[in-house]
Amino acid sequence: MIRKWGFISFLIFILPQVMLAQLNFSDHFINKVLRVDYLLTGTDSTAEVILRQLKKEPHYGGSHVNLIDIYDLGTYRYRLFDQSSNELLFSKGFCPVFQEWQTTDEAKVQKRGFYQVAIFPFPKKTCRLVIEERAWDGEFTEVFSTQIDPEDYFILEEQVPAYEVAELSLQGLPQKKVDVVILPEGYMADEMDKFVADANRMVRSLFEVEPFSQHKEDFNWYAVKVPSVESGTDIPGEHIYKNTAFNSHFYTFDTPRYLTSQDMLSIHDAASVMPYDHIYLLVNTNQYGGGGFYNFLSVTSVDDRLSETVFIHEFGHGFAGLADEYYTSDVAYSEYYNLEVEPWEPNITTLVDFDLKWNGMVGDNTPRPTPRTSKYRDVVGVFEGGGYLEKGIYSPVMDCRMKSNGPNGFCPVCQQAIEQAIEWHCE
Incomplete structure (x- = not known):
């Protein structure tokens, strides 16, 4: 695994070989x-996949060059193999709501499913699709x-919804850009x-902060106009419930500010009208909150x-x-990280394998650990x-945008990770 190598060795010897191995x-x-x-x-200690449906959709937004994920990010990943040769064709890491729920007290006593x-x-x-989760020791398990037979007549090929789309900013071909579909939650037809x-x-607001301010030309943004029956969103802790397009709600895992939706069926059906790499749900409410999943x-x-600030923070996650x-x-989480394992996220470390993180960005005169005093504020x-x-x-x-709402933007380490993600999508 990559984590067994030093970061410099990875860059010099492994990364070029992996990049050359990308498919046509x-x-x-x-x-x-x-x-x-x-x-x-599943539960706090089990995970199971139940297949629902397969669909053929018209708009692929991803890179045609970078098909195999080399960065090993995410708590889950899916990989696609050629059935006859067993060649890896595609891979992608992600973080589902289910993975966070597994660390809650509820998961210890009850089984739940997430779309x-x-x-x-x-x-x-x-081909063969394999879905894997990252175990407590940091390694992926199936x-x-x-x-999957692409000729299978049970693969649905339906007409995509006829939603009107506002093209907020188009900078080029989808396969060469980061394509983001923004969906409206709790906006009625007359609120589009x-x-x-x-x-x-x-x-x-996103393009006012580094490094996004230098990459406006690397993004395509679409706003898909999907009306809701009512304005707003569910606030279960206040007994407020709204009939909305994507069934979002506050109080996720009993945390009042945690705003999410688990209606991924409706969300992806709506997003399918345009090519996309990422989906952003804007919720029509003045209550503070949000959520982001890689x-x-x-x-x-x-x-x-603080909505603009939260928008930027959650995009850092997603x-x-x-x-x-x-x-x-x-x-709501307990035992979220194994302190004996280096976290996969680029902006935190347990120091188990710090060479894989920002070790080279820390000055020789900066103590480790670094005191949280004004001397080291910047x-x-x-x-x-x-x-x-x-x-x-x-x-x-x-302090950083990933820590609080105070800073103007992201720290140098987070900026580096964002730059890496942009480059990956745009090659």
């Missing part, structure tokens, strides 16, 4: 989507495997102008005074796989606290 897209795929819908279900969607280019030949204005406002979904409310760096806020160091824990996990700076 047209040899194995056509420029459409094979979408696999399934339930991810999931896997997206990859449509294969030309029979949860599910199935054979507000939705487009909110979407434009959020996108502008290569899965980002969500934020739009009318709180797009670049950045971890939360705070350690004092209430969360330096990259090794500050204890992060990933919801006060002890045993370290973050790069005293």
Whole structure:
């Protein structure tokens, strides 16, 4: 595994070889989507996949060059193999809501299922899909495997919904750009102008911070106009329930500010009208909150005074796989990180294998651990606290957009991870 090597060795010897090993897209795929819908279900210690449906969709937004994920991010991943040769054709890491739920107290006493969607280019030949979870020791283990015949007449090929789309910013071909579909949650039909204005406002705020300010030309943004019956969203803790397009709600895992949706069926059906790498759900409420899941979904409310800040923070999770760096806020999780294993997220460390992280960015005169004092306020160091824990996990700076709403933007370590994600999508 990559984590057994030093970071410099990885860059010099391994990364070029992996990059050269990327496949020729047209040899194995056509420029459409094979979408696999399934339930991810289990308890705190078990995971099971239940296949629901397969769909052929018209708009693949991903890179035609970078098909095999080399960065090993995410708590889950899916991989596609050629059935006859066993050659790896495609892979992608992600973080599902299910994985967070597994660390809650409820998961210790009850089994639950969460709707999931896997997206990859449509294969030309029979292939094998494998879904894997990252175990407590940091290694991936297989949860599910199935054979997929692209000629199977049970693969649905339905007409995509006829939703109107506002093209917020188009900068080039989908396979050469980061394609983001923004969906409206809790906007009625007569509120679509507000939705487009909110979407434009959020996108502008993102491009006011580094490194996004240098990469506006690397993104395509679409706003898909999907009306809801009622305005707003569910707030279960206040007994407020709304009939909305994507069934979002606050109080996820009993945390009032945690705003999510588990209706991935409706979300992906709506997003299918355009090519996409990432989906962002804007929720029409003035209550503070949001949520972000790597290569899965980002969500934020739009009318709180901190909505733009939360939008940027959650995109850090969803797009670049950045971890939360705070350690004092209430969360529903217990035993979220194994302190004997280096976390996969690029902006936290247990120091188990710090060479894989930002070791080279820490100055010789900066102590490790680095005290959280004013002397080190503006330096990259090794500050204890992060990933919801006060002890045993370290973050790069005293404060960052991934820690609080105070800083103007991301720290140098988070910026580096974001740059890496942008480059990966745009090759």
